[in-house]
Amino acid sequence: MAEEDDSSLLVLLVETHARLWSMLSPEQSAGSSQPPALSGTGYLTQVLAFVNTFLMLNEANRVAIFATDTADSHLLYQSPSLQNPTGRKRPGLVPASAAAETLGHLVTLLEQEPSSTEPQPGPVLSAALSRALCFIHKAQHGAAAPSKDRPRPRILCLHGSPDEPSQYIAIMNAIFAAQKHEVVIDACMVADVDSAFLQQAAHLTHGVYLHPTKRAALLQHLLSVFMCDTFSRSFLRLPKATGVDFRASCFCHKRLIDLGFVCSVCLSIFCQASSECTTCGTSFVMARSPASKRKAVSPPS
Amino acid sequence: MALDPGADEERDTPLLVKRCMCMLPDKRKVPGVLTLSRLHIQWLPNNPATAQPLKLATSSIAGALQRAKGKPMVRIPTVPDAAIFELECEADRDAVVELLQPVVAQVQAKGKQVAGAAPRLHQGPDAARKQALLTEHKDLGAVYQQLVLSGLLTEAEFWASRMHLLRAGPPGGTRQQRSGISSAMLAAGQPxxxxxxxxxxxxxxxxxxxxxxxxxxxxxxxxxxxxxxxxxxxxxxxxxxxxxxxxxxxxxxxxxxxxxxxxxxxxxxxxxxxxxxxxxxxxxxxxxxxxxxxxxxxxxxxxxALGEGFGLPGKESGASTxxxxxxxxxxxxxxxxxxxxxxxxxxxxxxxxxxxxxxxxxxxxxxxxxxxxxNGSGGASSSQQAWQRRAGSALEDLRSAATGDWAELNIKDPRRYFDTASASAGGTPAAAQTPAAGGPGGGDRQSVLAGLRQAEAQGRPDPIIPPRAAAEVLQELSQAEARQDELAAAAETSLLAPMQASLRQTAMTCNELLRHFWSCFPANTAARQDKATRLQKALTDQYRTTETMVGQAIGTDRTMISGLMRPVQQALDAAFDKYDGEQAQWRASKRHAAMPATQPISQRPTLPA
Incomplete structure (x- = not known):
C-alpha cells in the first residue's frame, strides 16, 4: 500500500437490540439458496465480512466495533494499534482474527443478554454515538503520528430500530460534536424503518444515509458505498439522499413534531406555547395581539 | 385539492357575438363577425381573403369608447391605433358599448392604481438598499415583481425574510467613522x-x-x-x-x-x-x-503630580512657585x-x-x-474578571479571532426540566409502534445465536451473499445514480432557454410563496389565517401554472418538464394538505367558539358543512 493513501478510522455501531431480530426475517435453513430477506445471522456475518474487507483494503485502516444494545454499548473489537498507540507498528500483520474475535464477543454478548418478554426501551443510539466520539477523540489525540498522517475518523451506524424521540437532544449534541471534530457519520438502515435522526446526522456531517431496498445483499451495499475513505468519496457517485427528515422532537414531551415553538433565548423546542421556557427559565411576555384586544373590547359576535 | 382549471377560459368565453363591418385603415368596410369576451375583442371577416382577422385585448383599450351620432358605429381607441366597427343597428352598437364600458373602466382603474402605487415603493430607511438589491439580484427582482407588485405579498412581508440582506449594509461600506478631536493643543487659542x-x-x-x-x-x-x-x-x-x-x-x-x-x-x-x-x-x-x-x-x-527632579533643575529658592x-x-x-x-x-x-x-x-x-x-460602579468586579481573563491569555488584537465560544448550559430549574422529560419518556410511542420481541414472523435472539454459533464452528457461508443479488445491487446503485443526474443534464441541453427561464421563475415564485405560507403557522390569529388563505389561493394559481406548463408541452419536453416540476408540485401538495388539515381545525374551533350559551342563536355564523 502506498504511504500517501488515506486511511480511515472506522467506528462501527452495530445494533444488536433484541427488537431488531424480530424486525429482520427468520433464519433460513442452510439448504435454501435464495434468501428473500436479511436474517439476523446474515446481517451479522455480512457485517463481519465487511470489517475484514475494510481492514485488508489498507494496512493503516483501523476499526472499532461497538454493539448497541438496550442499555449499553459494548466494545466488540478494536484494532491492536488502537489499544497500544505508542507501540511499534508491525508491518504485514494480517488482521484476519478481527472477524473471528468479534464473532466470539458477539456470541458471548447474546448469551449474556437476559431474555425478557416485557417490552424494552429502544437501543441507546445516543450513548453509542457519544462513546464512539470519545473513542475517536482518544485514538486521535493519543496517536504518535502527526495529525496529517492520522487515519480519518468516521462512524458507520448499522441501525434497524425506529428513533427514540427521548434521545433527540443527546443525539443532536453528539452530531454537533462530530461536526465540530470533522467526524463523518454514515448510516445504513438494515430494517424497514427510516431514521430521521440518522438522516440529520449524515446530512450535518456530510455522511451518507442509505436505506437499501435489497437488504439481503447488505454486504454489497456496504462494500459499494461505505468502503472507500472520505476523501475518495468526492470522486464517486454515491447515492444521494432524496430528502432529509428534519423533524425535531420537542423538549417537553419528546414528541416528534414538524411545527413547534422555539425559545428565543436557548433555542429549546416545544410542542405547545408556554409562558416560560423550562430549559432556561426565560418568561415570554406575550404582547397582546390586536386581534385579542379587539376580542376583549367588543362583545362576542 | 380541488382545482379549477377553467378560470381563465371562463374569462375568455364569448359574451356577445354580433354581425358587423370593420373599417380598415384604408377606409374599406369589410363584413364580418365581432365576438366580445372579458379579455378580448375579436373580429373575423366573413371572407378570409378580404382582410386579416383582428384580435384586441381589452387591456389595450386606451381611452373612452366613442359612439357616432346617428350611425351604428363605435370607435375603440387601442394603443397603436383605433378600431372602428359598424354594427347593423344602434341597439347592437349600444349593447357592445355597454358590455365593454365596465371592462374598460376596470382596466383604466387598475392602470391608475399601478401608476399611483409606484412612487410608494421601497419605504423606510433601507429604500435605497432595497432598490440596489433588486437590481443587483435579477432573480430577487423577478420574484419581487411577480409577488409584491401584483399585490400577493406586502412589501414588509417580502423583506421580512431577507433582513440579513438589508442588514449586511451596502457593499461599498459607507459606514460612518467615529469622528475624533484634533490632537493639536497649542495651536488653539494662539494669538x-x-x-x-x-x-x-x-x-x-x-x-x-x-x-x-x-x-x-x-x-x-x-x-x-x-x-x-x-x-x-x-x-x-x-x-x-x-x-x-x-x-x-x-x-x-x-x-x-x-x-x-x-x-x-x-x-x-x-x-x-x-x-x-x-x-x-x-x-x-x-x-x-x-x-x-x-x-x-x-x-x-x-x-x-510631578515631584522634584524630573528634568527640572531645582533651585533652592522659589522652588515652590x-x-x-x-x-x-x-x-x-x-x-x-x-x-x-x-x-x-x-x-x-x-x-x-x-x-x-x-x-x-x-x-x-x-x-x-x-x-x-x-450606575456602572456595581459592575466593576465583573469587568475586573474580564480583564483578568484577558490578561491571562494575551492581548486581544494579537490573538486570532475566537473560533467558537463555549456557552455554559444553564438549566434554570433542573428538577423541573428532567422531571417533565422522564415523565413523558415513560410511554414512548416508538415502543408501541414496533412488534414485541420474538413476535410471529420474525427471528429471535436464540435463532440468531444458533446461527452465529454455527458460523463460528463451521465458518461463514460461502458465498456470503448470492452473486446474483450482489449484481442486482450493483446495477441498481449505478443506474439510480445515472437517473438522478440525467434529467437535469438533458433538460439543460434540450429545453429552450425561455422555457428554462420560465420554469425557473415559476419554481422561485413557488418557493417564495411557500416560505411565506409556512411562516403563517401556527395560525393562531385571524390575521395569520387570512394570510394563509390568501397564500393558499396564490399557490393554487401557481399549481395551475405548472400544470399548464406540463400540459402544453409535447414529446420529450413534456416528460422533462414534468420531471423538473415534480418537486415543486410535491411541495405544493404538501402545503395544500397542511392547509386542508388546518382549515378543518379552524372550522372546529370556530364551531367550538360559537357554541357558548350566551350567544343568541340567530347570530351564530353559518358554517360550511
Missing part, C-alpha cells in the same frame, strides 16, 4: 499679532470653543453662569483670551527668571478655579483609573490628552454653531457620563 498695531487677534471656531469647554470645565461653568444675562458671548471670550494672555506672559517672565508679578487685579476672578474643581477632576481621574484595565495601568496613579507652573502645564497636557482620547461623543457629532449650544451639549454629556459611572 496672532500683525506687529503694527498694538492689538492681538484670536481666532475662535466652534471646534476651538468645544476644546476649551471640554478641557476647562471651570471656563464652561463660567460661561453658563454669565452668558447671556451678564456678559455677551463676545465680551466673555474677550475676557477669557485676555486672561490667557496675561497668564502666558506671566509664565514667560517666570521662565526668563523674572520675579513673579502676580497681582490680584491681573487675575480675572471669572476664570479662577474653584476649590471644588480640582477635587472634581481628581475624582474623575480616579474613576477613570478604575475603568482602565489594570494590566496596562502602569503607574496611572502617579497622574499629574516654579513647581506650580510646570505642574499646571502638565495638567493641561494631560487634560488635553484625556479629552482627545475620550473622543467626541455622539452628542457632539451634530454641528453646534454657537458657544451656548456647545456648552450645553458638553454639560449634558458630562452629566450622562457621571450617571453611567454611578
Amino acid at each position: 496672532t499679532a500683525d506687529g503694527r498695531v498694538d492689538r492681538v487677534t484670536f481666532q475662535l471656531t466652534p471646534d476651538i470653543m468645544r476644546q476649551i469647554f471640554m478641557e476647562k470645565p471651570h471656563v464652561q461653568r463660567a460661561y453658563q453662569d454669565n452668558v447671556p444675562h451678564k456678559l455677551t458671548e463676545k465680551e466673555f471670550f474677550q475676557r477669557y483670551f485676555k486672561h490667557q494672555l496675561v497668564k502666558q506672559m506671566e509664565q514667560r517672565r517666570q521662565a526668563a527668571g523674572g520675579a513673579p508679578a502676580h497681582s490680584a487685579e491681573d487675575e480675572d476672578e471669572l476664570f479662577s478655579q474653584r476649590q471644588g474643581d480640582a477635587e472634581q477632576l481628581q475624582r474623575e481621574a480616579s474613576a477613570r483609573i478604575k475603568r482602565v484595565d489594570p494590566t496596562v495601568n502602569v503607574a496611572a496613579d502617579t497622574y499629574d 516654579q513647581q506650580a507652573a510646570p505642574n499646571s502645564l502638565f495638567q493641561d497636557l494631560n487634560r488635553h490628552g484625556a479629552v482627545v482620547l475620550d473622543g467626541a461623543g455622539d452628542v457632539l457629532l451634530a454641528n453646534q454653531a454657537t458657544a451656548t449650544e456647545v456648552a450645553e451639549a458638553i454639560e449634558r454629556a458630562r452629566q450622562a457620563r457621571q450617571a453611567s459611572a454611578r
Whole structure:
C-alpha cells in the first residue's frame, strides 16, 4: 500500500437490540439458496465480512466495533494499534482474527443478554454515538503520528430500530460534536424503518444515509458505498439522499413534531406555547395581539 | 385539492357575438363577425381573403369608447391605433358599448392604481438598499415583481425574510467613522499679532470653543453662569483670551527668571478655579483609573503630580512657585490628552454653531457620563474578571479571532426540566409502534445465536451473499445514480432557454410563496389565517401554472418538464394538505367558539358543512 493513501478510522455501531431480530426475517435453513430477506445471522456475518474487507483494503485502516444494545454499548473489537498507540507498528500483520474475535464477543454478548418478554426501551443510539466520539477523540489525540498522517475518523451506524424521540437532544449534541471534530457519520438502515435522526446526522456531517431496498445483499451495499475513505468519496457517485427528515422532537414531551415553538433565548423546542421556557427559565411576555384586544373590547359576535 | 382549471377560459368565453363591418385603415368596410369576451375583442371577416382577422385585448383599450351620432358605429381607441366597427343597428352598437364600458373602466382603474402605487415603493430607511438589491439580484427582482407588485405579498412581508440582506449594509461600506478631536493643543487659542498695531487677534471656531469647554470645565461653568444675562458671548471670550494672555506672559517672565508679578487685579476672578474643581477632576481621574484595565495601568496613579527632579533643575529658592507652573502645564497636557482620547461623543457629532449650544451639549454629556459611572460602579468586579481573563491569555488584537465560544448550559430549574422529560419518556410511542420481541414472523435472539454459533464452528457461508443479488445491487446503485443526474443534464441541453427561464421563475415564485405560507403557522390569529388563505389561493394559481406548463408541452419536453416540476408540485401538495388539515381545525374551533350559551342563536355564523 502506498504511504500517501488515506486511511480511515472506522467506528462501527452495530445494533444488536433484541427488537431488531424480530424486525429482520427468520433464519433460513442452510439448504435454501435464495434468501428473500436479511436474517439476523446474515446481517451479522455480512457485517463481519465487511470489517475484514475494510481492514485488508489498507494496512493503516483501523476499526472499532461497538454493539448497541438496550442499555449499553459494548466494545466488540478494536484494532491492536488502537489499544497500544505508542507501540511499534508491525508491518504485514494480517488482521484476519478481527472477524473471528468479534464473532466470539458477539456470541458471548447474546448469551449474556437476559431474555425478557416485557417490552424494552429502544437501543441507546445516543450513548453509542457519544462513546464512539470519545473513542475517536482518544485514538486521535493519543496517536504518535502527526495529525496529517492520522487515519480519518468516521462512524458507520448499522441501525434497524425506529428513533427514540427521548434521545433527540443527546443525539443532536453528539452530531454537533462530530461536526465540530470533522467526524463523518454514515448510516445504513438494515430494517424497514427510516431514521430521521440518522438522516440529520449524515446530512450535518456530510455522511451518507442509505436505506437499501435489497437488504439481503447488505454486504454489497456496504462494500459499494461505505468502503472507500472520505476523501475518495468526492470522486464517486454515491447515492444521494432524496430528502432529509428534519423533524425535531420537542423538549417537553419528546414528541416528534414538524411545527413547534422555539425559545428565543436557548433555542429549546416545544410542542405547545408556554409562558416560560423550562430549559432556561426565560418568561415570554406575550404582547397582546390586536386581534385579542379587539376580542376583549367588543362583545362576542 | 380541488382545482379549477377553467378560470381563465371562463374569462375568455364569448359574451356577445354580433354581425358587423370593420373599417380598415384604408377606409374599406369589410363584413364580418365581432365576438366580445372579458379579455378580448375579436373580429373575423366573413371572407378570409378580404382582410386579416383582428384580435384586441381589452387591456389595450386606451381611452373612452366613442359612439357616432346617428350611425351604428363605435370607435375603440387601442394603443397603436383605433378600431372602428359598424354594427347593423344602434341597439347592437349600444349593447357592445355597454358590455365593454365596465371592462374598460376596470382596466383604466387598475392602470391608475399601478401608476399611483409606484412612487410608494421601497419605504423606510433601507429604500435605497432595497432598490440596489433588486437590481443587483435579477432573480430577487423577478420574484419581487411577480409577488409584491401584483399585490400577493406586502412589501414588509417580502423583506421580512431577507433582513440579513438589508442588514449586511451596502457593499461599498459607507459606514460612518467615529469622528475624533484634533490632537493639536497649542495651536488653539494662539494669538496672532500683525506687529503694527498694538492689538492681538484670536481666532475662535466652534471646534476651538468645544476644546476649551471640554478641557476647562471651570471656563464652561463660567460661561453658563454669565452668558447671556451678564456678559455677551463676545465680551466673555474677550475676557477669557485676555486672561490667557496675561497668564502666558506671566509664565514667560517666570521662565526668563523674572520675579513673579502676580497681582490680584491681573487675575480675572471669572476664570479662577474653584476649590471644588480640582477635587472634581481628581475624582474623575480616579474613576477613570478604575475603568482602565489594570494590566496596562502602569503607574496611572502617579497622574499629574510631578515631584522634584524630573528634568527640572531645582533651585533652592522659589522652588515652590516654579513647581506650580510646570505642574499646571502638565495638567493641561494631560487634560488635553484625556479629552482627545475620550473622543467626541455622539452628542457632539451634530454641528453646534454657537458657544451656548456647545456648552450645553458638553454639560449634558458630562452629566450622562457621571450617571453611567454611578450606575456602572456595581459592575466593576465583573469587568475586573474580564480583564483578568484577558490578561491571562494575551492581548486581544494579537490573538486570532475566537473560533467558537463555549456557552455554559444553564438549566434554570433542573428538577423541573428532567422531571417533565422522564415523565413523558415513560410511554414512548416508538415502543408501541414496533412488534414485541420474538413476535410471529420474525427471528429471535436464540435463532440468531444458533446461527452465529454455527458460523463460528463451521465458518461463514460461502458465498456470503448470492452473486446474483450482489449484481442486482450493483446495477441498481449505478443506474439510480445515472437517473438522478440525467434529467437535469438533458433538460439543460434540450429545453429552450425561455422555457428554462420560465420554469425557473415559476419554481422561485413557488418557493417564495411557500416560505411565506409556512411562516403563517401556527395560525393562531385571524390575521395569520387570512394570510394563509390568501397564500393558499396564490399557490393554487401557481399549481395551475405548472400544470399548464406540463400540459402544453409535447414529446420529450413534456416528460422533462414534468420531471423538473415534480418537486415543486410535491411541495405544493404538501402545503395544500397542511392547509386542508388546518382549515378543518379552524372550522372546529370556530364551531367550538360559537357554541357558548350566551350567544343568541340567530347570530351564530353559518358554517360550511
